[in-house]
Amino acid sequence: MSVPESASGTATGPAGGAGHTALLEAVGVTKRFGALAAVDGADLTVGRAEIVGLVGGNGAGKSTLIHLISGVDLPDVGRFLMEGRPLRTGSPAEARHHGIETVYQDLALLGELDVTANIFMGREWRRGVPGLRWLAEKSMKTEAEELIRKLGYDFRASTRVRYLSGGQRQAVALARALLARAKLILMDEPTAALGVAETRKTLDLIRRFRDEGVSLIVIGHELDDIFSIADRIVVMRKGQTVADLRTRSTNQDEVVNLMLKGPLPSRS
Ligand SMILES: Nc1ncnc2c1ncn2[C@@H]1O[C@H](COP(=O)(O)OP(=O)(O)OP(=O)(O)O)[C@@H](O)[C@H]1O
Ligand SMILES: [Mg+2]
Numbered sequence: 001m002s003v004p005e006s007a008s009g010t011a012t013g014p015a016g017g018a019g020h021t022a023l024l025e026a027v028g029v030t031k032r033f034g035a036l037a038a039v040d041g042a043d044l045t046v047g048r049a050e051i052v053g054l055v056g057g058n059g060a061g062k063s064t065l066i067h068l069i070s071g072v073d074l075p076d077v078g079r080f081l082m083e084g085r086p087l088r089t090g091s092p093a094e095a096r097h098h099g100i101e102t103v104y105q106d107l108a109l110l111g112e113l114d115v116t117a118n119i120f121m122g123r124e125w126r127r128g129v130p131g132l133r134w135l136a137e138k139s140m141k142t143e144a145e146e147l148i149r150k151l152g153y154d155f156r157a158s159t160r161v162r163y164l165s166g167g168q169r170q171a172v173a174l175a176r177a178l179l180a181r182a183k184l185i186l187m188d189e190p191t192a193a194l195g196v197a198e199t200r201k202t203l204d205l206i207r208r209f210r211d212e213g214v215s216l217i218v219i220g221h222e223l224d225d226i227f228s229i230a231d232r233i234v235v236m237r238k239g240q241t242v243a244d245l246r247t248r249s250t251n252q253d254e255v256v257n258l259m260l261k262g263p264l265p266s267r268s
Helices: 062-069 090-097 115-120 139-152 166-179 195-210 223-229 250-258
Strands: 024-033 036-046 051-056 076-080 100-103 126-129 130-133 184-188 215-219 234-237 240-246
Touching: 024 062, 036 062, 036 076, 036 215, 036 250, 051 062, 051 195, 051 223, 051 250, 062 184, 062 215, 090 100, 100 126, 100 166, 115 139, 139 166, 166 195, 195 215, 223 250, 234 250, 240 250
Parallel strands: 036 240, 051 215, 051 234, 100 184, 184 215
Antiparallel strands: 024 036, 024 076, 126 130, 234 240
């Protein structure tokens, strides 16, 4: 069962640094769109093997913050550290190189291509000798089916993605993260388009990733779901990260209150 290069452990020991280094740290990050600060001096820390629920009202800046971490957008101010090392922002390739994978509901998948092609996109396995290489189609298909099965699904890897259900598509996206041995998976409203059964399955998968040492940032509006998976809950309001709470020591009333009013310093 070979998985390609990028040997990346999920061990807790930081390499060489003093004490425990967070997996990801965002420090004073700001992103403006014209006059609007969509993300406004946000701080965020993600530990190892941890699920962080990112919540906030519409327009609070959650998706923008995720785009900044995944390199889709460039912050105006602030910086990111991944395992204590600066993360060059504005570069999706750099984010992926550091083990950051983003799961969008549909966006990242090509409907006309089959499951295997979508899982291996940009990471194709090749065979042969130097100067004469060809795609290892059969091994990739076998591996794709293995990954899908590991995720608890059993559709065929030769199926075109456009024929898949929302939950199955999400399994394809997660299989990409599994193949990449992601350390951090970013999920923007992963269950928004799913039915009850598929939502439950997705939440279980998120927990399983965490149990295997992966960290996840999950954006969600459904607080029951967020409370059922998250170790910590970070609340955003008006572009700021206004609270960082242990799920065990808070409740939905407190979170909703922070989303609506926040502990923002009252200025006049
Ligand atoms: N590309 C853009 N250009 C201009 N404004 C933008 C852009 N992207 C986001 N915004 C604005 O930035 C603010 C934050 O948007 P963002 O999508 O991050 O919010 P969100 O917390 O994800 O909200 P929702 O829960 O509705 O998805 C909003 O006011 C939004 O209109
Ligand atoms: Mg959003």
